[in-house]
Amino acid sequence: MSATAKSNCTYKEVGPLFWEPEYTTVWSFPERGNWATHNPKYRGNFAPQVARNIIEMYTDRGDIILDPMVGAGTTLIEAKLLARNALGMDINPEAVELTKAALRFRHHLPSHQEVKVGDARDLSLLDDNSFDLVLTHPPYMNIIKYSGGKIPEDLSNIGSLPKFCSEIEKIAKGLFRVLKPDKYCAILIGDTRKAKHFVPLAFNVMQRFLRVGFVLKEDIIKVQHHCKSTERWRWKAKRDKFYLIMHEHLFVFRKPKLGEELSRVKWSRGS
Numbered sequence: 256m257s258a259t260a261k262s263n264c265t266y267k268e269v270g271p272l273f274w275e276p277e278y279t280t281v282w283s284f285p286e287r288g289n290w291a292t293h294n295p296k297y298r299g300n301f302a303p304q305v306a307r308n309i310i311e312m313y314t315d316r317g318d319i320i321l322d323p324m325v326g327a328g329t330t331l332i333e334a335k336l337l338a339r340n341a342l343g344m345d346i347n348p349e350a351v352e353l354t355k356a357a358l359r360f361r362h363h364l365p366s367h368q369e370v371k372v373g374d375a376r377d378l379s380l381l382d383d384n385s386f387d388l389v390l391t392h393p394p395y396m397n398i399i400k401y402s403g404g405k406i407p408e409d410l411s412n413i414g415s416l417p418k419f420c421s422e423i424e425k426i427a428k429g430l431f432r433v434l435k436p437d438k439y440c441a442i443l444i445g446d447t448r449k450a451k452h453f454v455p456l457a458f459n460v461m462q463r464f465l466r467v468g469f470v471l472k473e474d475i476i477k478v479q480h481h482c483k484s485t486e487r488w489r490w491k492a493k494r495d496k497f498y499l500i501m502h503e504h505l506f507v508f509r510k511p512k513l514g515e516e517l518s519r520v521k522w523s524r525g526s
């Protein structure tokens with residue numbers, strides 16, 4: 256929290272009272288940040304601490320961030336609090352309205368955030384090399400059906416891993432094009448289980464990002480808390496000899512510089 260915050264803001268309005276950035280690859284936030292206008296009710300949103308850590312690590316004031324699957328706006332709220340410009344998109348107009356409402360607060364540092372309805376697979380209206388950071392959080396296939404099947408372009412309608420991954424690759428391609436060289440793209444993604452076996456969704460998604468040209472900077476394990484279904488699944492898991500999945504992957508990719516020599520990061524390129 257900046258000591259220069261104007262007196263018409265309380266700490267809760269402008270940011271966390273205590274803040275210590277993460278410095279390892281395991282992140283755990285038992286208490287979801289509840290400052291400013293963050294909305295704990297949007298199912299499947301990420302904790303504000305995820306957005307704050309990534310934005311602070313990879314951007315400076317005045318930079319521009321893209322979140323093409325913005326949900327209830329966690330990335331954009333944090334962007335505003337940290338004086339970064341941002342563009343948010345979501346296929347669901349209800350999510351866009353929620354984000355717009357969440358951005359209706361005053362902040363003493365100037366910045367601009369915009370949010371609109373759009374398909375993350377089509378970034379054709381955005382310029383090449385124009386964003387300093389991408390931070391986003393796709394559906395985990397159809398674990399949560401965000402639009403309840405009502406919006407055909409909603410990726411959370413897709414229950415097939417190959418189909419989901421090929422749509423994700425379209426998104427990855429667009430993100431690679433619009434990100435500036437040597438800048439970062441962070442994706443939070445989890446796994447699932449089918450027929451009592453683990454479905455490695457996150458690693459499949461990672462491969463698609465590598466395939467379009469990104470290199471892997473980090474694989475951060477984010478511990479999951481407050482999962483709605485934990486108690487319901489607990490006894491079934493014991494009976495059927497599997498463990499409940501309680502972590503997600505926060506992959507941080509980097510777009511290489513033009514002509515960059517990449518042989519030293521070959522393990523980060525899926526080779």
Ligand SMILES: C[S@@+](CC[C@H](N)C(=O)[O-])C[C@H]1O[C@@H](n2cnc3c(N)ncnc32)[C@H](O)[C@@H]1O
Pocket residue numbers: 297299300301302323324325326327328329330344345346347350373374375376391392393394395401402408409410411
């Ligand atoms: C996991 S949620 C994002 C939550 C967000 N990080 C937050 O904290 O509120 C995934 C979002 O992706 C959106 N979505 C699904 N398919 C999409 C598509 N094709 N283009 C853009 N957004 C899409 C859903 O509507 C949903 O809001």
